Amino acid sequence: MNFHSLYHTSQLLVKTFESASLITADGKLLASTDQGQLVSTTSRLVIFQIVKKYLQPNVGDLIIVNDPENGGLDFRHIFIVTRLTNHLYMVFVKVTPFIDFKIPPTPLFEKGVRNKLIWSLLVEPNPHRDQLTEFFERALHQVKSIQNLKKELSLLSDAKNQAFLFKVFQQIFEVKFNNQALGFVETIYKMTASAQIKMKLSIDEKQNQRSIILDFSQTSPAGEISAASHVVESVLIYKLAAYYKMTSLICQPFLDQIRMSLPPKSIVSKATPKGTKNLYMQKIIGENLNFLFENLSLKSNKKKPVLEFPLEAKLTITVDSDLYHVEADSKKFHFHGLDRLIQSKKLIPLKLSYLDNKIHLKFKIGNVQKVVVETTLKMGDVPDNFLLYKTQPVRKTEPVTWQEGDEFDLHWKLK
Amino acid sequence: MTQPANVPSLALYLGESYATARLFDANATPETKTKTTPAKTTKKPTAKKAAAKGLHFEKSVFLPQVSLKTFLNQIKTAAGENEIKNIYVVTSYMDRLKPFRLGGSVVQVVPDGFENSYSAGHTQYLSLAAPSLIVSIDEKTDEEFLKKELLRLKKINSEINKVVFQLPEHLVSAEIRTLIKTFFTNENFKIFESSNPSDLEQIRLTLLNAGSEGTKEEIVSEIQEMFGEDASIQFWIKDRFQKDFENVDLYWSSSFFLKNYLLKNKKTDEAFYFDLEKWAHVSEKTSPVWISPWGPIRYEHPIFEKFEVDPFSELTLNSVGQLIVSENNPQHEPGPFIAGRSMKALVLDSFYDELKENPVACEIFGQINTPTLLQKLENHFSILEKGQTLEATLLSREELKQWIRAKLLAWMHLRSVDNACSIFGDLSFLVSANPSPFFRLNTLDFKWADAMTDAIKQQGAL
Numbered sequence: 001m002n003f004h005s006l007y008h009t010s011q012l013l014v015k016t017f018e019s020a021s022l023i024t025a026d027g028k029l030l031a032s033t034d035q036g037q038l039v040s041t042t043s044r045l046v047i048f049q050i051v052k053k054y055l056q057p058n059v060g061d062l063i064i065v066n067d068p069e070n071g072g073l074d075f076r077h078i079f080i081v082t083r084l085t086n087h088l089y090m091v092f093v094k095v096t097p098f099i100d101f102k103i104p105p106t107p108l109f110e111k112g113v114r115n116k117l118i119w120s121l122l123v124e125p126n127p128h129r130d131q132l133t134e135f136f137e138r139a140l141h142q143v144k145s146i147q148n149l150k151k152e153l154s155l156l157s158d159a160k161n162q163a164f165l166f167k168v169f170q171q172i173f174e175v176k177f178n179n180q181a182l183g184f185v186e187t188i189y190k191m192t193a194s195a196q197i198k199m200k201l202s203i204d205e206k207q208n209q210r211s212i213i214l215d216f217s218q219t220s221p222a223g224e225i226s227a228a229s230h231v232v233e234s235v236l237i238y239k240l241a242a243y244y245k246m247t248s249l250i251c252q253p254f255l256d257q258i259r260m261s262l263p264p265k266s267i268v269s270k271a272t273p274k275g276t277k278n279l280y281m282q283k284i285i286g287e288n289l290n291f292l293f294e295n296l297s298l299k300s301n302k303k304k305p306v307l308e309f310p311l312e313a314k315l316t317i318t319v320d321s322d323l324y325h326v327e328a329d330s331k332k333f334h335f336h337g338l339d340r341l342i343q344s345k346k347l348i349p350l351k352l353s354y355l356d357n358k359i360h361l362k363f364k365i366g367n368v369q370k371v372v373v374e375t376t377l378k379m380g381d382v383p384d385n386f387l388l389y390k391t392q393p394v395r396k397t398e399p400v401t402w403q404e405g406d407e408f409d410l411h412w413k414l415k
Numbered sequence: 416m417t418q419p420a421n422v423p424s425l426a427l428y429l430g431e432s433y434a435t436a437r438l439f440d441a442n443a444t445p446e447t448k449t450k451t452t453p454a455k456t457t458k459k460p461t462a463k464k465a466a467a468k469g470l471h472f473e474k475s476v477f478l479p480q481v482s483l484k485t486f487l488n489q490i491k492t493a494a495g496e497n498e499i500k501n502i503y504v505v506t507s508y509m510d511r512l513k514p515f516r517l518g519g520s521v522v523q524v525v526p527d528g529f530e531n532s533y534s535a536g537h538t539q540y541l542s543l544a545a546p547s548l549i550v551s552i553d554e555k556t557d558e559e560f561l562k563k564e565l566l567r568l569k570k571i572n573s574e575i576n577k578v579v580f581q582l583p584e585h586l587v588s589a590e591i592r593t594l595i596k597t598f599f600t601n602e603n604f605k606i607f608e609s610s611n612p613s614d615l616e617q618i619r620l621t622l623l624n625a626g627s628e629g630t631k632e633e634i635v636s637e638i639q640e641m642f643g644e645d646a647s648i649q650f651w652i653k654d655r656f657q658k659d660f661e662n663v664d665l666y667w668s669s670s671f672f673l674k675n676y677l678l679k680n681k682k683t684d685e686a687f688y689f690d691l692e693k694w695a696h697v698s699e700k701t702s703p704v705w706i707s708p709w710g711p712i713r714y715e716h717p718i719f720e721k722f723e724v725d726p727f728s729e730l731t732l733n734s735v736g737q738l739i740v741s742e743n744n745p746q747h748e749p750g751p752f753i754a755g756r757s758m759k760a761l762v763l764d765s766f767y768d769e770l771k772e773n774p775v776a777c778e779i780f781g782q783i784n785t786p787t788l789l790q791k792l793e794n795h796f797s798i799l800e801k802g803q804t805l806e807a808t809l810l811s812r813e814e815l816k817q818w819i820r821a822k823l824l825a826w827m828h829l830r831s832v833d834n835a836c837s838i839f840g841d842l843s844f845l846v847s848a849n850p851s852p853f854f855r856l857n858t859l860d861f862k863w864a865d866a867m868t869d870a871i872k873q874q875g876a877l
Contacts, residue, residue: 002810003807003808004810005817005821005822008822009825012825145830146829148831149828150853151854152828171805171807172735172808175804175805179735245734333536334539338536338537339536343614343615349529350528351528352532353528353530353535354530354531354532354535355546359538360528
């Protein structure tokens with residue numbers, strides 16, 4: 001098998017999921033993909049280490065965990081660790097709205113069979129038992145499909161093949177590294193009047209040794225808003241990979257080039273019990289890093305760029321027990337599930353207009369028990385009229401509850 | 416409906432980039448093969464034998480090089496004095512429209528405040544109608560207003576000739592609806608009315624029907640011009656050949672045919688299909704909503720998952736000198752190197768050694784065995800090999816073919832139960848070339864002409 005066959009097979013396996021990593025038995029990252037809202041490259045490695053240390057999974061086990069204070073993101077993002085062969089593990093993330101509590105590392109399936117006790121405690125009592133059953137059974141089915149590829153798994157588990165892959169990845173990275181600028185840049189982002197994030201980026205090459213250093217020294221201690229270090233590191237790695245055009249080549253050799261220094265218990269290294277600000281923190285950190293890249297690539301006679309957060313807003317709308325997302329940025333506006341909400345008359349459209357790049361949706365809430373709306377992200381200069389309730393702007397980001405008959409508007413302008 | 420003797424029928428498969436036709440006598444259905452035939456040994460019957468079996472003509476062409484009109488003319492010539500009045504079509508021709516915005520000449524008539532409602536919650540999809548060709552109406556709308564609006568729209572596009580009404584009863588009175596319909600009918604517009612104008616998926620379906628009308632008319636008018644306005648043209652729609660259909664049905668004609676073929680003829684509910692332009696998993700499972708390039712559309716359809724590598728994708732070098740399969744749209748025009756006119760190597764070209772032995776490929780790409788073409792192909796791949804700068808990732812044509820095949824087999828294996836699956840289609844032999852003990856492939860016999868003739872016969876149309 002040549003590099004391409006090994007590499008493309010590993011990509012085929014990880015891309016079975018939205019977010020996944022293939023990890024060797026000694027904890028090295030072989031392949032990775034992140035296509036969800038939240039990036040979890042480092043989080044998956046942390047979870048792997050925790051699960052391997054405390055539970056020592058067998059081939060065919062599926063261990064689930066979602067603890068934001070121990071490697072996880074939030075309650076909805078379920079991390080699943082499975083051992084594919086003696087020398088190869090997979091960690092993937094699936095999202096479900098039906099779990100709103102913490103789950104420590106828990107063996108839900110053992111050698112491909114349900115753990116009846118765990119199932120009776122976790123799934124059976126859940127009001128959405130059927131949906132959760134489908135959710136977990138689907139994960140098991142996906143893992144079993146991967147396990148059928150015995151020849152491919154055997155080749156990927158082989159230490160020599162793994163070493164060969166790492167060697168080639170290193171060579172590819174060296175070429176891509178040489179295509180980008182070296183240098184030192186820093187920035188300070190004011191979270192509040194008294195709290196700041198300071199980021200220093202240093203990219204250098206000396207005697208054929210490449211180094212990428214991200215230093216967050218002098219970042220303020222954690223206050224109301226913070227995120228665990230693995231949440232911050234995940235987005236840093238992802239953005240660095242994008243900078244070097246290596247997002248589908250994130251693996252151990254790439255990680256080994258990066259050194260990150262995050263002061264303990266600071267804004268960038270303190271987990272929160274529910275992880276509600278993780279998305280916001282990843283956006284802030286990601287945009288600051290993009291800004292640093294722009295400065296690094298700047299020619300001396302060009303005007304210095306100014307940090308501007310691109311316009312973006314996200315809502316979650318819970319209609320009775322169903323969750324819907326609204327995503328808006330400069331290029332798109334997407335109300336997931338809108339068609340269904342209108343068909344079922346849960347939302348009655350009073351206006352649905354998209355003209356000259358302006359979107360205006362106005363609804364009357366139909367026959368439902370309740371609607372809960374939460375603004376999960378606001379970046380840049382989001383206009384006041386983005387979300388109106390009874391014609392008044394909704395400024396707070398905490399969940400608000402509306403009733404049948406209430407009217408609300410969404411306004412957005414694309415560039 | 417049975418046909419009189421000596422009236423030939425035409426079975427026409429119209430793909431995105433190639434077409435296959437069989438002209439045969441209605442009461443002498445040609446033999447269909449029941450065994451898998453290896454690529455190298457299939458031979459066409461002689462003309463005399465073919466005539467004895469009622470086969471007038473059978474041919475495949477590459478559409479970028481032989482237009483549909485020219486192909487139909489060849490068929491007509493082959494028919495001689497016989498008139499061709501029964502044409503049966505299976506198509507995936509509409510796939511050509513999928514990368515594009517539609518509805519450049521489609522007017523939307525909507526209640527005020529519902530302009531482009533079909534896309535207001537899904538702006539990232541391609542548009543189904545020109546956003547500026549909108550008439551917003553309310554209860555004050557009268558004929559004078561409509562006349563002014565029509566003048567305004569004709570200044571934007573003088574060729575507008577289709578209109579889509581999205582007029583929910585609770586927002587637009589019956590009187591106004593009647594006024595609008597009468598007005599546009601008198602102006603000779605082709606009218607498309609959404610059956611449920613409050614349902615966004617239904618609105619998109621209606622807009623798609625309107626936006627695809629031109630392409631449908633193109634196919635039908637070519638056939639009618641060649642064989643007469645009285646020719647009976649039936650398309651494969653869902654589970655049979657029919658004359659009555661909506662344009663959206665044409666997008667799924669070939670997928671439904673393949674699904675039906677598997678279920679009825681091969682008693683299997685899924686398989687992997689390989690032809691010149693599609694490598695895909697065909698399943699008997701259906702989905703009620705089609706996530707189309709233009710947004711979700713309410714349309715029950717077979718789940719048809721394409722492999723991520725398209726046979727018509729370009730092979731190119733990336734910024735670090737690696738040979739990759741380009742992520743740009745497949746290059747149907749001018750096609751692969753083996754078609755004879757291209758300057759770009761496509762995935763299909765990497766399988767040259769196998770394709771030059773295959774009768775279907777040889778018929779479609781007439782120059783495939785010429786020394787000049789072989790030289791050009793080898794020169795081009797030599798350039799691609801030498802352009803690769805990273806030694807560890809160097810790929811020769813042979814190695815490229817091996818990794819595409821390995822990736823394809825792994826993809827198929829992931830989707831198969833019991834470590835086995837069925838494959839069919841003109842190019843299925845490319846996959847079965849290197850059998851693996853871990854994953855069994857069962858090759859099903861399939862040729863478009865045979866399968867369509869069988870379907871015509873089973874339907875009792877002969």
